[in-house]
Amino acid sequence: MPVTQKLRNGAWRVVELITTPVVPADYLDVIAPLRNPHVLRARVEAVRPETDKAVTLVLRPGRNWQPAAPGQYVRLGVDVDGVRLWRAYSVSSAAGRADGLFTVTVNEVADGLVSSYLRKNARRGMLLTLDLPAGDFVLPERRPSKALFVTAGSGITPVMGMLRSAVHEMPDVVVVHSARTEDDVVFGSELRELNKQGRIRLIERHTRADGRLKAADLAELVPDLFERETWACGPGDMLDAITEHWADAGAEDRLHVERFRPTVLVAGDGGTAAFERSGIETEVAAGVTILDAGEAAGQLMPSGCRMGICFKCVLPMREGIVRDVRDGSVTTVTELDEPVLIQTCISAAAGPCRLDA
Amino acid sequence: MTTLQRKDVNPIAHLTPEDIEAIGVELDAIRDEFIAKRGETDANYIRKMIKIQRRLELSSRAVLLFSLFPPAWILGTVGLSISKILENMEIGHNILHGQYDFMRDPKIHSTTWEWDSASPAEQWKHSHNELHHKYTNVVGRDNDLGYGIMRVDEQQKWVPAHLGQPLYNFVNAIFFEYGIAAYDLELGRNLATKKRRNNPAFRARLAQVGRKIRKQMAKDYVIHPLLSVPVGLAFGNPLGAFLGTLSANAVASVVRNLWSHSVIMCGHFPNGVETFERTSITGETRGEWYLRQMLGSANISGSKLMHIMTGNLSHQIEHHLFPDLPASRYAEIAPKVRALFEKYELNYVTGPLPMQVASAWAKVFRLALPNREKANDIDHAVPPRRPEPAAV
Numbered sequence: 001m002p003v004t005q006k007l008r009n010g011a012w013r014v015v016e017l018i019t020t021p022v023v024p025a026d027y028l029d030v031i032a033p034l035r036n037p038h039v040l041r042a043r044v045e046a047v048r049p050e051t052d053k054a055v056t057l058v059l060r061p062g063r064n065w066q067p068a069a070p071g072q073y074v075r076l077g078v079d080v081d082g083v084r085l086w087r088a089y090s091v092s093s094a095a096g097r098a099d100g101l102f103t104v105t106v107n108e109v110a111d112g113l114v115s116s117y118l119r120k121n122a123r124r125g126m127l128l129t130l131d132l133p134a135g136d137f138v139l140p141e142r143r144p145s146k147a148l149f150v151t152a153g154s155g156i157t158p159v160m161g162m163l164r165s166a167v168h169e170m171p172d173v174v175v176v177h178s179a180r181t182e183d184d185v186v187f188g189s190e191l192r193e194l195n196k197q198g199r200i201r202l203i204e205r206h207t208r209a210d211g212r213l214k215a216a217d218l219a220e221l222v223p224d225l226f227e228r229e230t231w232a233c234g235p236g237d238m239l240d241a242i243t244e245h246w247a248d249a250g251a252e253d254r255l256h257v258e259r260f261r262p263t264v265l266v267a268g269d270g271g272t273a274a275f276e277r278s279g280i281e282t283e284v285a286a287g288v289t290i291l292d293a294g295e296a297a298g299q300l301m302p303s304g305c306r307m308g309i310c311f312k313c314v315l316p317m318r319e320g321i322v323r324d325v326r327d328g329s330v331t332t333v334t335e336l337d338e339p340v341l342i343q344t345c346i347s348a349a350a351g352p353c354r355l356d357a
Numbered sequence: 358m359t360t361l362q363r364k365d366v367n368p369i370a371h372l373t374p375e376d377i378e379a380i381g382v383e384l385d386a387i388r389d390e391f392i393a394k395r396g397e398t399d400a401n402y403i404r405k406m407i408k409i410q411r412r413l414e415l416s417s418r419a420v421l422l423f424s425l426f427p428p429a430w431i432l433g434t435v436g437l438s439i440s441k442i443l444e445n446m447e448i449g450h451n452i453l454h455g456q457y458d459f460m461r462d463p464k465i466h467s468t469t470w471e472w473d474s475a476s477p478a479e480q481w482k483h484s485h486n487e488l489h490h491k492y493t494n495v496v497g498r499d500n501d502l503g504y505g506i507m508r509v510d511e512q513q514k515w516v517p518a519h520l521g522q523p524l525y526n527f528v529n530a531i532f533f534e535y536g537i538a539a540y541d542l543e544l545g546r547n548l549a550t551k552k553r554r555n556n557p558a559f560r561a562r563l564a565q566v567g568r569k570i571r572k573q574m575a576k577d578y579v580i581h582p583l584l585s586v587p588v589g590l591a592f593g594n595p596l597g598a599f600l601g602t603l604s605a606n607a608v609a610s611v612v613r614n615l616w617s618h619s620v621i622m623c624g625h626f627p628n629g630v631e632t633f634e635r636t637s638i639t640g641e642t643r644g645e646w647y648l649r650q651m652l653g654s655a656n657i658s659g660s661k662l663m664h665i666m667t668g669n670l671s672h673q674i675e676h677h678l679f680p681d682l683p684a685s686r687y688a689e690i691a692p693k694v695r696a697l698f699e700k701y702e703l704n705y706v707t708g709p710l711p712m713q714v715a716s717a718w719a720k721v722f723r724l725a726l727p728n729r730e731k732a733n734d735i736d737h738a739v740p741p742r743r744p745e746p747a748a749v
């Protein structure tokens with residue numbers, strides 16, 4: 001309907017004029033932050049402790065949300081001391097909840113800025129920024145007749161999402177899960193209950209008492225190992241071992257793994273600056289600004305005052321770590337974060353930096 | 358480094374180059390302290406300000422639907438004036454300085470923020486953040502001094518056209534946002550020759566300003582007045598309703614313009630503020646840059662509310678020293694900065710608003726007339742300078 005379409009567009013332009021220079025949704029933010037169509041947010045509806053270290057956040061997503069497939073993760077933007085940091089968390093609730101809510105379970109990790117912030121500070125009513133669900137660590141439409149899940153620590157989270165969504169559609173499920181102690185098993189009572197009801201066969205391993213699980217041990221625990229469609233999630237070295245083991249058996253196409261990305265960046269002195277679009281990469285000595293180093297390497301750099309006051313030199317950093325040459329403060333951007341604009345005239349590299357320029 | 362006003366004494370003659378660098382080190386320490394403190398409090402502050410401003414604007418505009426009735430007109434106009442002032446001063450100006458970029462919130466960021474002003478944020482950031490803040494009070498480089506239309510310093514040559522400067526200044530105050538837009542465009546210079554007029558970059562910027570002004574005008578002088586027409590129809594006076602809202606919006610904009618013009622005049626014009634020679638800033642050190650900001654700015658004293666309504670530009674000195682620190686921190690920073698002024702026997706120029714405004718206006722009037730003594734006789738106060746570094 002071109003005419004009504006035109007009318008609608010025209011009317012919308014008038015509405016936009018009412019609120020210029022901002023957009024109408026910015027006013028809506030004042031009363032209904034979840035209704036903003038341009039910024040996807042979630043409100044914390046409830047916070048449930050799981051273990052000493054883990055909490056589950058029950059989230060109400062805002063407009064334009066798309067429900068996650070079991071096993072997928074979402075990126076959450078959390079304002080930690082006023083600074084928005086992004087992390088990925090697996091959805092732990094069953095798919096298609098009638099109330100439209102979903103949950104993520106946050107396990108506090110050592111030096112984890114965001115996870116410890118959420119564990120201590122998450123409250124009902126808190127707003128988080130949200131991204132659409134992503135990831136291909138999912139169950140297929142046709143559920144496997146024999147499934148195996150191998151998890152460790154918070155690697156159980158996406159698997160819990162899968163079990164809660166589809167355990168009744170899978171006749172033969174084995175879950176091998178390691179955690180430090182019995183109490184550290186996230187969702188421990190629910191898993192044990194499923195085991196008791198005979199819906200899954202749960203093999204729990206407590207590493208403090210039993211030591212780490214080796215890939216080779218699996219064959220003993222699960223004799224028909226390679227006949228099963230397998231999902232594995234946990235620390236990198238565990239996944240490496242499993243991947244190798246499955247590859248050796250020629251069963252790699254039955255194995256699905258989900259890796260946690262390490263997000264800890266440690267500031268050093270100097271580093272490299274890679275300008276991704278031009279392909280220029282240069283070594284930045286300690287104390288030299290990225291602006292100077294970039295210019296010296298022939299990169300076209302925007303600049304203005306060259307002393308940190310005009311913000312004309314900013315470039316998006318996709319990933320990396322820089323130090324402010326004036327006060328020594330460090331800015332880190334992980335690959336999960338949204339790119340952060342850094343002032344190149346006062347930023348020295350403190351590690352490898354990838355810039356969008 | 359400093360030149361200017363009928364000064365018998367050079368205000369920094371007592372400082373050695375080492376003193377100046379020491380001042381720089383002390384100021385950097387103050388900055389570090391507040392960078393370390395920066396966080397959730399500041400994020401909450403700006404979000405709260407934005408919320409208050411938007412609520413105030415929405416409710417004032419709602420009241421103005423009934424602008425036909427004088428009490429509603431008055432209430433709505435007062436509310437809208439305050440909302441426009443907050444929007445420009447405490448929110449727009451400070452966000453566009455990058456003070457809240459640390460939050461990594463793309464909605465509250467110097468690169469995405471657009472304000473309720475004729476000047477597009479992008480152009481303003483160039484002329485204000487880049488030129489004015491770097492070249493503060495350097496005659497001939499910082500056009501904020503007199504906006505290129507006024508004589509602001511005894512050292513500047515007097516021509517008869519300067520006789521009209523009190524009038525220009527008053528007109529500029531009323532239409533301040535357009536004055537700023539013209540100033541950001543360097544209109545005078547760019548319209549001067551045909552070549553400059555036809556420069557595509559200039560044309561593009563002109564078009565950008567045109568678009569912005571059109572939208573702003575449509576909002577305040579067409580759409581919102583039209584929105585009150587149905588109420589007018591219900592009470593049998595649609596034209597009255599239209600004109601009521603239109604005049605209310607116009608008044609609110611003028612009030613905002615007069616207010617921001619006054620506040621900004623107080624920042625660099627009052628008596629006691631120094632201006633600097635163009636040549637004085639070659640090879641300037643960080644300490645000297647800080648010192649120039651200290652001597653080239655003036656504060657306004659007053660209540661917390663006054664500070665908020667000026668966007669904390671009442672703390673102009675602190676703002677010029679630390680333009681990228683959240684403005685709501687300036688009140689906390691001020692005593693430390695002031696102590697530093699005292700320690701180094703420098704003049705911390707401050708005073709209540711009426712006094713500072715009067716002082717600035719007095720200067721506009723005084724400099725409309727030629728100097729009583731020859732400019733050459735005025736003391737060129739020059740600081741002890743290290744020799745220029747030898748070329749390598």
Ligand code: FES
Nearest residue numbers: 304305306311345
């Ligand atoms: S060039 Fe002005 S802030 Fe970097």
